[in-house]
Amino acid sequence: MSDASDDPLLGLRHVIRDDGSADPDTDPFLPEETLLAMYRELLKIRRIDVRMLGKQRQGKVGFFGTITGQEATPIGTAFATRQSDWVFPALRESAIMICRGFPLSTWLAQAYGNSADVLKGRQMPSHMSGRAVNQVAWSSCIGPQIPQAVGAAFAARQRGDDTVMVGFMGDGATSQPDFHSAMTFAKRWNAPVVLICQNNHWSISVPTEKQTASKTIAVKARAYGMPGIRVDGNDVLAVYAAVDEAVRRAREGGGPTFIESVTYRIGPHSSSDDPTRYRSAEEVESWAAKDPIERFERYLRKAELIDDAKRAAILDELEAEIAAAIDAVEDLGPPPRESLFEDVYEALPPNLAEQRDALRALPEAPKGH
């Protein structure tokens, strides 16, 4: 704790100090290979953002949701959870799938909505999910994943296994009724769930202070009777430590925790947004100076785990990996037309089978239609 307030729900937990040293009272003391793996994942998702926003501008994908500036929360969470724990994401946590080993090309195929997309082109672009890595689809509608995470946690407890559910939301989502229902039931059922709010200060063009009169978002935990943590969301080690504490509590039967991860969205809300219309360049610059990747780099350099040459080598490897993944999927065609009939019925009813056969008999549409 190094913020002004004695109340942990008003102050902010940090690990990495401005000079790159770590606070020994809060440092999770992760092994070197874990620190370097985290660094790689942070850089990877940052580079994917740059490449995919470019693809959207070239008209190759219709929509992409970047997370630039907010990487520390999904990456810290990925390392603090087990593969068997389930993730119920909001808008900016799809990178957890990549950390869990979901193939990058298949992940990208969802943005293209093509034949390699495990969701068969049926979701909005950039709404990745994967059963193979226990990450459910996120809903474009703000909020429903929060009670879903709580319900799934209740089910896990009833089944008697030690799976923990992690549900994410933005600051805007805390003004939705779903947030309040989820918080109420989470503690009432003592569900093994960690609910994480990425407070990035904006809900598209609405600033957080117009969403709520509450001093912080973390303090809301108190009203629902559960532990809360307010953490520096641009400090990947602080996020890791906070989520690790909450996940352990949930796994050991101690019930839910609510975490506010304080961060900032450096880029647009999505590829459809122009943030210069509602926020100042000075505000963005002041947060860019707190960049989570540069902050972690200062820590790694001080610990002599990276230097310019190692950084450049990692970046080269990542660029090649991302370029290969894009090349593998970019020019694939759409999912087969008859896949429209899959996944709803275990056995297709005769009337739908007839429609599917009629569709099959039609000529394919020319490319581009």
Ligand SMILES: Cc1ncc(C[n+]2csc(CCOP(=O)(O)OP(=O)(O)O)c2C)c(N)n1
């Ligand atoms: C129920 C609902 N209302 C409004 C919208 C339009 N909308 C899409 S994203 C968004 C802002 C979400 O803000 P926040 O929860 O803070 O997440 P962030 O985008 O900042 O990560 C809004 C209002 C929506 N998708 N669903």
